[in-house]
Amino acid sequence: MKRISVDIGGTFTDCFFVWDETYVEAKALTTHHNLALGFNEALDLACSRAGLDRGTVLTEVDSVRYATTLGTNALIERKGPKVGAIVTHGFEDTIPLSRGRGYGEGLDYSMQQNLPAAERPEPLVPRYLIRSVKERVNSAGTIVARLDPEDVRTVVRELVDAGAEALVVSLVNATENPEHELAIQEIILDEFPAHELGAIPVLLGHQVSGRKGEYVRATSTIVDGFLHEIMFHALSQLSNNLRDAGYGKPMLVIHNSGGMAQMNSTDALQTIHSGPIAGVGAAEHLSNETGLGHVISTDMGGTSFDIGLVPEGGVKHYDFLPTIDRWLVSVPMVHLDTLGAGGGSIASYDRIHNSIKIGPESAGSNPGPACYDRGGLRPTVTDADLLLGYLDPDNYANGYIKLNPKRSRFAVEENLCDQLDMDVLAIARAIKDGVDEQMAIGIGKELRVRGYLPEDFTMLAYGGNGPLHACGIARHAGIKQILAPPFSSVFSACGAGNMKQLHFHERGVHITMYNATSRSLYDKYEEFNAIVEELEARGREDLVRQGFAADDVKYRLELDMRYGNQLLTQAVALDINRMNGVGDVLHMIRTFGDVYSHRFGASSAAPEAGIRVGTVRVASYVDGDVVNFDSLEAGGERTVPTEVSHRKVYFIGQDDSIETPVYDQAALSHERVIPGPAIVTTENTTYLVEPGWRLEPTVQGAVWFLQD
Structure with a gap:
């Protein structure tokens, strides 16, 4: 197996490089103006560590996989084209109304309850760029009112004249009969041919989402259209960079569904949060391989803190109506909770509470934290970690970035000391403890709302800052056991290397599996199987187009089911793909x-209310080679290694500094135990062992944090 996997984050570009039995991890700063430059730098570092030439690697490697947060950043910054929308006549206000509760989507619970301050997000499609066409398809897919081609031409010209740079078409009941959406696309391409200057992207709602629900299908298509151009150019830039370097195979893009596909089979919407979700995939794989039990995955990078949940058995949670930024969409997406808390999160003065606010604003990679000495003037979490003695100024990121403690001290003094009347070290402690608590609250909320207790979970701490803050987070969350997994600093990139090529296809239906009124079971087996066969055929076509044999494609059937008229819908993965009796x-x-009973309690099921199915979904995939994780056990006697140096370190809960032993990479042997307090500095991350904890490395390269 020869594979390059890259996770392009807001601060660092992580590379996980597999060359036969050699595994190499490398990091470089993300170059936002040209993502290919950061990729090249990370790959060059990985090749040098493996003793290989980049040109040789790219000509012989099996695949190159990308996960990127570019789409997420574009949404946050509202950097995108003007999007025009074409809808069914009479439904022009469906998008602006946003189900009447659009003000709350994407906000935390406290903000949703603050109705006097409720404010809808700035629309991606302003009202003046929404036009309607006279047509109608009923819920059975029958055409009630035919489309008028001249009406369509008039509407399209009006939108283009108004400045639309991309067009989305989302008509009522198009999932049941897409004839009119396809006809509008044909008319637009006739007016603005794709091969001529002035051509504009056209996206159809039924192709982006096959589920019922006019509003969510429209917003899904609009977000996809808004991101289409920037993702196309950025991914094309990355693809051309690979081609110029001698890589001749198609580039693979990680999807937020937990799979991946070639660029020509990827929607921009599918790339949102793809990097962190690759980390959740790696956590699932690790749990399955090692029998780790309940796992909460935590990825602390430079910009964000991402939380994923993998209960025992390695089954990820999915969101089938996730909120992306401030928009409700209908695409299957691995559940992820993201907090604006990372190494680059900026600490600022909160005047209302006379305290320190941490994040969500981040210094990113440019200019970065003040200690990077690249022009940053505001204090960050990394600056606090440096001032407290956790980081080695001369050996950060393997010496790739030299840290300047004077800059950190200056940033804290200028921005926080006078307002809070505290000294620099007290503020640094408050920043460290505050960000740890913030992340612990996120973990506790994620677990408790799903009926779990934090003490029953192992916390996977990865990302560049994960092992540095792991003990502090666990202390606040009540977690007793932490594991820094193998390749922890680039674990999400490692997860990208394990992804399957996978596609989800779904269709909204109205199926009554059990009718409580007539006390009868569903019996239209051929009709149900025809829907499944159609979805399997679409998935098979996607994968065959990407070079796989039809016989290698596997399928998994899922149904969205609910009891009676309950609003709550539960996704159910089945072990059969057909209904024959x-x-x-x-x-x-x-x-x-x-x-349902496992999630909500044994007595919560209510089949007497009836059982309904709202969506039929098929996951089509092809298995591939994966990076194997061995047992996490390590027997035998352990000894304490010899430290390489000492330095003064300030820990939370300790009044004075503690003379703390510092170890290097060689100390992380399965024959060693490192009692806290201690610091272990490696090429890509720093392990902070707080008082009351100890480190126990494993043979595989993972490291346990255990309480004494």
Whole structure:
């Protein structure tokens, strides 16, 4: 196996390089103006560590996989083209109204309750760029009012004249019959041919989302259209960079569904949060391989802190109506909770509470924290870590970045000391403790709302800053056991290397699996199987187009089910793909009951209310080679290694500094134990062992944090 996997984050570009039995990790600063430059720098470093030439690597490597936060950043910054929308006549206000509760989507609970301050997000499609066409398809897919081509031409010209640079078409009931959406696309391409100057992207709602729900399908298509241009140019830039360097295969892009595909089979919407989700995929793989049990994955990088949940058995949680930025969309996406808390998170003065506010604003990679000495003037979490003695100024990122403690001290003094009437070290302690608490609250909320207790979980601490803050987070969250996984500093990139090529296809349906009124079971087996076969055919077509044999494609059937008229819908993965009789119907109902009871309690299931299916979904995938994780056990006697130096370190809860032993990479042997307090500095990260904890490395390269 020869593979390059890259996770392009807001601050660092992480590279995980596999060359037969050699595994190499490398990092470089993200170059936002040209992502290819940061990729080249990270790959060059990985090649030098492996003793290989970049040209040789790119001509012989099996695949190159990209995960990127570029789409996320573009949404946050509202950097995108003017998007025009074409809808069914009479539905022009569906998008601006946003189900009446759009003000709260994407906000935390306290902000959702603050109705006097409720403010809808700035629309991606302003009202003047929404036009309607006279047409109508009913819920059964029958055309009630035919489309008028001249009406369409008039609407398209009006939108282009008004400045639209991309067009989305989202018509009522197009998932049941897409004839009119396809006809509008044909008319637009006739007016503005793709091969001529002035051509504009056209996206159709039924192709982006096959689920019912006019508003969420429209917003999904609009977000996709808003990101289309920037993602196309950025990914093309990366692809051309690979081609110029001698790589001749298609570039693979990680999807937020937990899979990946070639660039020509990727929607911009599918790239949102793809990097952190690759880390959740790696956590699932690690849990399955090692029997780790309940896992909460935590990725602390330079810009954000991403939380993923993998209960025992390695089953990820999915969101089928996730909120991206401030917009509700209908794409299957691995559940992820993201906090604006990372090494680059800026600490500022909160005048209302007379305290320190940390994040969500980040210094990123340019200019970066003040200690990077690249022009940053505001204090960050990394500056606090440096002032407290956790980081080695001369050996940060393997000496790639030299840190300047004077800059950190100056930034804290100028921005916080006078306002808070505290000294520099007290403020640094407050920043460290505050960000740890903030992340612990996020973990506790994520677990408790799903019925879990933090003490029952192992926390996976990865990302460049994960092992540095792991003990502090666990202290606040009540977690007793931490694991820094193998390749922890580039664990999300490692997860990208393990991804399958996978596609989700779904269709909204109205199926009553059990009718409580007539006490009858669903019996239209051929109709149900025809829907599944259609979705499997679409998935098979996607994968065959990417070079796979049809016989290698596997399928997993999922249903969105609910009891009676409940609003809550539960996604259920099934172990059968067809319905051939009463026994199969009962098996599906039983599986739904088991999943529902496991999540909400044994007595919560209510089949007497009836059982309904709202969505049929098929995951089509092809298995591939993966990086294997061995057992995390390590037997035998352990000894304390010899430290390489000492330095004064300030810990939370300790009044004075502690003369703390410092170790290097050689100390992380499975024959060693490192009692706290201690610091271990490696090429890509720093392990901070707080008082009351100890480190126990494993053979595989993972490191346990255990309480004494």
